[in-house]
Amino acid sequence: MSGSLHLLRRKAVNVAMLTLTGLCTLVAAGTLVFILSYLVIHGAKSLSWDFFTKLPAPVGEAGGGMANAIVGSAKLLLIATLVGVPIGFLGGVYLAEFGGTTFSFIVRYVTDLLNGVPSIVIAIFAYTMIVLPQKHFSTLAGGLALGVMMIPIAVRSSEEFLRAVPMSLREGAVALGASKAQAIFTVVIPAAKNGIITGIMLNLARVAGETAPLLFTSFSNRYWSPGWEQPTAALPVMIFTYAIAPYEDWHEQAWSAGFVLLALVLAVNIFARMILSKRKHVAR
Amino acid sequence: MAASTTLASGAGPARPARSVWQRVRAGDNLAYSVTLGAASAILLITGLLVYELYAHSAASRAKFGWQFLFTSTWDPVADQYGALPFIYGTVVTSAVALFIGIPLGVGAAIFLAELAPPRISDGLTFLIELLAAVPSVIYGLLGIFILVPILRQVEPAIRAVLGWTPLFQGPFYGVSLFSAGVVLAVMIVPFIISISREVIRAVPADQREAALALGATRWEMTWDVVVPYAKNGIMASIFLALARSLGETMAVTMVVGNDPKIRASLFAPGYSIAAVIANEFTEATGDMYTSALIELGLVLFALTIVINGAARLLVARRNVA
Numbered sequence: 001m002s003g004s005l006h007l008l009r010r011k012a013v014n015v016a017m018l019t020l021t022g023l024c025t026l027v028a029a030g031t032l033v034f035i036l037s038y039l040v041i042h043g044a045k046s047l048s049w050d051f052f053t054k055l056p057a058p059v060g061e062a063g064g065g066m067a068n069a070i071v072g073s074a075k076l077l078l079i080a081t082l083v084g085v086p087i088g089f090l091g092g093v094y095l096a097e098f099g100g101t102t103f104s105f106i107v108r109y110v111t112d113l114l115n116g117v118p119s120i121v122i123a124i125f126a127y128t129m130i131v132l133p134q135k136h137f138s139t140l141a142g143g144l145a146l147g148v149m150m151i152p153i154a155v156r157s158s159e160e161f162l163r164a165v166p167m168s169l170r171e172g173a174v175a176l177g178a179s180k181a182q183a184i185f186t187v188v189i190p191a192a193k194n195g196i197i198t199g200i201m202l203n204l205a206r207v208a209g210e211t212a213p214l215l216f217t218s219f220s221n222r223y224w225s226p227g228w229e230q231p232t233a234a235l236p237v238m239i240f241t242y243a244i245a246p247y248e249d250w251h252e253q254a255w256s257a258g259f260v261l262l263a264l265v266l267a268v269n270i271f272a273r274m275i276l277s278k279r280k281h282v283a284r
Numbered sequence: 285m286a287a288s289t290t291l292a293s294g295a296g297p298a299r300p301a302r303s304v305w306q307r308v309r310a311g312d313n314l315a316y317s318v319t320l321g322a323a324s325a326i327l328l329i330t331g332l333l334v335y336e337l338y339a340h341s342a343a344s345r346a347k348f349g350w351q352f353l354f355t356s357t358w359d360p361v362a363d364q365y366g367a368l369p370f371i372y373g374t375v376v377t378s379a380v381a382l383f384i385g386i387p388l389g390v391g392a393a394i395f396l397a398e399l400a401p402p403r404i405s406d407g408l409t410f411l412i413e414l415l416a417a418v419p420s421v422i423y424g425l426l427g428i429f430i431l432v433p434i435l436r437q438v439e440p441a442i443r444a445v446l447g448w449t450p451l452f453q454g455p456f457y458g459v460s461l462f463s464a465g466v467v468l469a470v471m472i473v474p475f476i477i478s479i480s481r482e483v484i485r486a487v488p489a490d491q492r493e494a495a496l497a498l499g500a501t502r503w504e505m506t507w508d509v510v511v512p513y514a515k516n517g518i519m520a521s522i523f524l525a526l527a528r529s530l531g532e533t534m535a536v537t538m539v540v541g542n543d544p545k546i547r548a549s550l551f552a553p554g555y556s557i558a559a560v561i562a563n564e565f566t567e568a569t570g571d572m573y574t575s576a577l578i579e580l581g582l583v584l585f586a587l588t589i590v591i592n593g594a595a596r597l598l599v600a601r602r603n604v605a
Contacts, residue, residue, distance in 0.1 A: 010501050010504065011501060013501075013503060014501035014502055014503040014504070017503045017507070018395075018399060018502065018503055020391060021391040021392065021394045021395035021398075021399065022395050022399070023391075024387070024388050024389075024391030024392040024395060025391075025392040025395040025396060025400070025408060027388060027392075028388060028389070028392045028412050028415070028473050028474070028477060029408050029411050029412055031415060031470055031473075032411050032412065032414055032415045032418075033411075035415075035418065035422075035426060038426070038430065039422070039426075086322065087322050087325050087326065087329075088322075089322075090318060090319045090321075090322030090323075091319070091322040091323045091325070091326050093315075093319045093322075094319035094320055094322060094323040095323065097319070098316055098319060098320070103323075104323070106327070107323045107326060107327065110326060110327050110330050111326055112592070112596065113330060113589060113592065114326065114329070114330045114333075116527055116531075116588050116589065116591075116592035117333065117531075117585060117588065118530070118531025118532075118533065118558060118584055118585070118588055119531070119533060120531065120533045120558045120561050120562055120581065120584070121333075121337070121531070121581045121584055121585050122333070123561075123565075124336070124337060124340075124561070124565075124577075124578055124581045125332075125333045125336050125337070127565070128336040128339075128340050128578070129332075129336065132340075148329060148333075151326060151329070152326075155326065179311050179312050180312050180315070181311035181312045181314065181315035181316075182311060184315060185315070205417065206417065208419075209418075209419020209420070209421065209422070210419070210420075211419070211420065211421040211533070211534045212420075212533035212534055212558070212562055215562050215565065215566065216565040216566045219566065236419060236421045236534075239421045239422070239425060240421050240424065240534060240537075240538070243421075243424065243425045243428055243429075243538065244428070244538060251429070254425060255425070255429075258421075258422050258425050261419060261421075261422065262418060262419070262422055265417055265418070265419060266414060266417065266418075269414055269417045270414070273410065
């Protein structure tokens with residue numbers, strides 16, 4: 001009797017716990033659905049053409065947009081790409097094609113370490129490197145901070161995609177008389193091109209949403225920021241400033257900006273994952 | 285496809301042997317040095333980052349010494365700085381995040397790896413991994429305008445159940461250590477799920493079959509055999525999540541309340557290291573103020589390095605075993 005009771009209890013535990021794990025999944029996946037639908041409903045509502053074409057309106061005045069922040073974000077991402085991608089990509093080529101030494105072990109280790117550095121700490125780095133000597137905030141400093149953040153992931157994704165190129169392609173190139181450098185740059189890299197570019201897109205989507213590295217590097221700006229030497233507005237920083245401000249219409253604008261930012265980031269992510277879906281592992 | 289065509293055109297016409305030899309040598313050396321230069325640049329940048337943090341916090345380190353870590357006065361007017369309230373807030377918010385995030389994340393990972401049909405599992409994992417791509421400022425936005433009002437609603441219920449503990453005492457204004465912990469939990473769950481799911485899936489099938497053959501129920505098989513087998517990988521995912529939540533800035537800044545006091549109650553507002561740097565850096569007047577904030581950055585850096593290192597050790601041990 002007690003034996004069958006025991007079995008019954010085990011079966012009950014089985015069902016209860018398995019149901020619980022299902023509930024956990026439901027909560028986790030439900031969060032995204034909730035976030036998405038809330039932002040779409042709330043953010044799209046107050047989104048207008050002005051958002052993309054006008055400067056921010058002064059406090060108390062209705063309307064206005066975030067055109068300067070959108071351009072500012074684009075400029076910051078351009079600098080970040082120029083800083084992060086060459087170093088990251090070529091570093092990845094080194095690890096994939098010339099690696100295998102103690103030095104490449106150290107590089108890999110330090111890359112992981114850099115990947116773990118909080119974004120706010122990288123902001124301090126950009127601040128002491130550029131803002132402090134120049135004595136003013138600039139697009140350049142913000143771009144540098146984002147660029148440094150791009151490096152570790154650019155290294156890792158480039159290395160991974162290059163390693164995925166079959167050895168036989170390299171051997172074939174060398175057998176046809178190509179040098180190692182020729183084999184790498186005319187055969188291996190073109191073969192890994194799609195993956196590497198997709199990796200860079202994902203990387204850009206990630207830093208595009210970064211706010212902390214910009215707070216005291218590119219700072220903020222209510223107006224256009226010509227050139228690279230002045231403080232500039234950026235979309236994520238605007239979301240932050242507008243969200244914590246005490247004005248109701250600023251909150252609406254923060255939702256719109258959040259919607260635009262999230263739509264961009266998720267679109268890139270979904271697109272990239274569709275391209276990479278044949279590969280099992282995606283570097284993040 | 286593209287590779288094979290480039291291969292054919294890349295072979296090129298024959299040239300005098302000697303010049304080809306030289307050019308080839310030059311190309312290899314050049315490629316090696318350029319990529320080596322890029323790899324070295326990574327070391328250089330990281331080294332420079334550590335040096336800058338160290339050098340620019342010199343004034344604060346000289347004045348306060350190790351006491352900086354153990355005193356709780358944060359008074360820019362008197363130029364007295366102690367990091368304890370921020371360290372406390374950082375640790376407490378992350379602890380709350382792990383307390384909520386670990387059961388949720390590991391539970392969902394078990395479901396996705398063991399129970400869900402592969403197609404549903406892949407679809408849900410895709411959705412959950414998208415959560416990891418949502419910018420943290422958007423989590424902060426949702427935290428302020430959705431989570432805080434919701435928490436105000438459920439606060440009496442929490443207080444009714446747990447109000448007798450010192451952790452849920454005092455007035456609740458919405459912004460608090462607890463709110464920040466909940467937002468962080470939502471942010472770290474995708475990391476725990478996606479890594480844990482992979483390591484649970486990698487457990488060999490014969491382990492499961494052996495457990496089932498001995499009469500274990502599906503849950504007993506999962507909990508007593510599969511999860512212990514994948515333990516190191518799951519722990520590594522938790523450490524990575526912890527490192528991320530310790531360094532998280534925007535979402536915490538927006539809901540933690542930004543008050544540099546140490547209070548036992550989770551319902552009280554607090555502050556975190558990353559949040560104080562974000563909030564006060566631009567207004568920091570005076571070298572000592574800036575220096576103290578940069579030293580906070582150094583502390584945060586050291587904290588995340590240790591946690592990340594622990595995660596790496598766990599992963600390494602798993603690979604050896």
